[in-house]
Amino acid sequence: MGRAPCCDKANVKKGPWSPEEDAKLKDYIEKYGTGGNWIALPQKIGIKRCGKSCRLRWLNYLRPNIKHGGFSEEEDNIICNLYISIGSRWSIIAAQLPGRTDNDIKNYWNTRLKKKLLGRRKPGHASNLSGSTQDPKSGNGMETLSNSAIERLQLHMQLQSLENPNISNGSNASMWPCKLNPIQEKMMQSLQLLNQSSNTLMMQHAFLDSPQKVQLYGSSSNHIQQVHSIANNTTENRVDNSINEVNVGSSTIEQNMEFQQCLAFQAEIDEFFSNKGANAVSIDDQARANELECFKDIDGAKDMMNWWSNEFDVNSASSNSWYSNGVLDQQQREGSYVSIP
DNA sequence: AAGGTTTACAACCGCAGGCTG
DNA sequence: ACAGCCTGCGGTTGTAAACCT
Structure with a gap:
């Protein structure tokens, strides 16, 4: 019934x-x-x-006081930070942007911001990453989670790669605009393994369980961390249940290599995030120029470069009364707003 | 100019969880 | 404790407008 x-x-x-x-x-x-x-x-x-x-x-x-369109760079940054941190929790993200609705932000992310951030990859790039070789009829609901996790990892790594010019010395990885360093390459291998074994919930867990990643983007402002904390608390049960489902539903997983490597991956990604936070490298103009050089053959690279190279100027940030609360206002008041590089 | 394709956005759908009797 | 109802959320779809060939 x-x-x-x-x-x-x-x-x-x-x-x-x-x-x-x-x-x-x-x-x-x-x-x-x-x-x-x-x-x-x-x-x-x-x-x-x-x-x-x-x-x-x-x-x-x-309802009154709804804003449509015209997202500012500050809002872009907040959305991106929070998406990387907590994923597609649109209602929580919207709560930090007064006047914006979750639907609006979701649409904006899906249609514009995601492309702006990740660039327009050549067909097959993203699909390689998400294991598109599998039969499309065999969709089991895991792809969505996987794609979300992948997007967030891609975002993180793109930010990271721009922040740290040394990354360009890595090996060849066709799906990335930038070459990867060994740790990143290893992460990607693990990621692909995760997809192959359909154990993507572990991936999601790995992200949700890594508050350090928020610090990567310089959230000296505690606000985003607070949001992250709220998001984790409100979904703690759901995530834990998901992990339990994986463990219970796939009782043999613990006995196979994939699962061990998933665990290794999780530890690795945690370490990666921790080290990254401790070793944040400031970007000088030359480093940025070197880094951007590696984008030259990628479709949409120009747009990305333009976006990334736009430094956010705190002083020019809107003082619109809309921002009487939420992240934007908090960060402006603290003078600690951190732009995505 | 016409037809095809892509983009942007409004709206719908189903599920999960809270509330209440 | 439980069942039913309602709300809120996030994913997905439909479609008009814009753009391209």
Whole structure:
């Protein structure tokens, strides 16, 4: 027996909202509030919409003080920092950006920011990394987690590689815009192994369990760490359960090489993050120039280079009253905002 | 100019978890 | 303790607009 539908699908309108519907919903909520029951709201207002749809429309578009588009570089940085730190926890990220909705940030990330940060790789680059050789019909839900983890690792390593010019001395790894150093190459091998063994939850755990990584990006401001901590606490059970599912559901994993190497990888990545935090290298112009040289053959490299080379100027940061709380304001007040290189 | 492709964004869907009786 | 309801979240889809050939 399936779950009861939240509304009568047959009598519910779908698709874009009309101005009339918007006006009715807005007027009603402004006068009477939601009454704590979204499901009953459409009937009260007299519109043929699902309660969930009303809620979404109100939260994302109709409620006061919503900003659309025009993301600033400060916001880009915050989104990127938090995404690397806590993953696709859009509601938590949105909470740090007043006036932004989780849906807006999610869309912005998926359509623009991700490409801006990771660059437009040639077809096959990302798919090589995520083990696309597997049968597409065999999707088991793990790919999503894997891709998220991979994206975050890619972001981290791109940031790291730009921060540390020595990385260019590594071996050849076609999926990366920059050559990898031995530790990074080893991490990638482990990552590929993780994908092959479908044990990607371990990967996710490795990231969630590494608060040091926040420090990589210079969060001398504690705020992002606090967000990270909140995110970890709120999902602690989910993550732990996920790990348990992996362990219980794959009882033989512990006995095979893949799992041992996964553990080794986790330890390695923790160490990597720790060392990185301790050995942060400042970027001078020459180092940056050397580093950017390695992007020259990559599609979209120009865009990336432009973006990366844009230093964030604290003094030019918006003093918009929107930022009365959240990361942005906190960092500005502390004068400790750290831009992604 | 027309058709095809890509991009951006609004909206939907299903699941998980909290709340309440 | 448990079942049902509701909310919130994150992933995915649909589609209009923009861009390209």
